[in-house]
Amino acid sequence: MDCVFCKIARKEIEAQLLYETDELFAIRDMSPQAPTHLLIIPKKHFSSMLECKETDLLGSMLQAASKLARSEAIAATGFRTVINTNEEGGQTVFHLHMHVLGGRPLTGSMG
Numbered sequence: 001m002d003c004v005f006c007k008i009a010r011k012e013i014e015a016q017l018l019y020e021t022d023e024l025f026a027i028r029d030m031s032p033q034a035p036t037h038l039l040i041i042p043k044k045h046f047s048s049m050l051e052c053k054e055t056d057l058l059g060s061m062l063q064a065a066s067k068l069a070r071s072e073a074i075a076a077t078g079f080r081t082v083i084n085t086n087e088e089g090g091q092t093v094f095h096l097h098m099h100v101l102g103g104r105p106l107t108g109s110m111g
Helices: 004-009 055-071
Strands: 024-028 036-042 079-082 098-102
Touching: 004 024, 004 036, 024 055, 036 055, 055 079, 055 098
Parallel strands: none
Antiparallel strands: 024 036, 036 098, 079 098
16 A cells, blocks of 8 residues: 555654554654644554454554553543544545544544
8 A cells, every 4th residue: 555654654654653563553643633642553554444354453552542641641631532434534544543632621522
């Protein structure tokens, strides 16, 4: 695949990795919507959550969110995890990824 997240996974584009395993990595969002806004991204390409049947990978993404929330000091006060799916769901990069947002009250409507 030729998407930006695949290029980061292949080390073709340099990025500051906050967390990395054999199956996923995490970076800061380039257009943060909260003081802490991280992206957890599988190294394997899935265009959206609908394409991913790997439940262990999805579980690993949630575990990474918990670890990152603790390391970024937003676990105690609270954080939000979001997976946008397809255009009407707000997805703009068509490679599965999870947003982790925190560092301020997240009171905005989700609908």
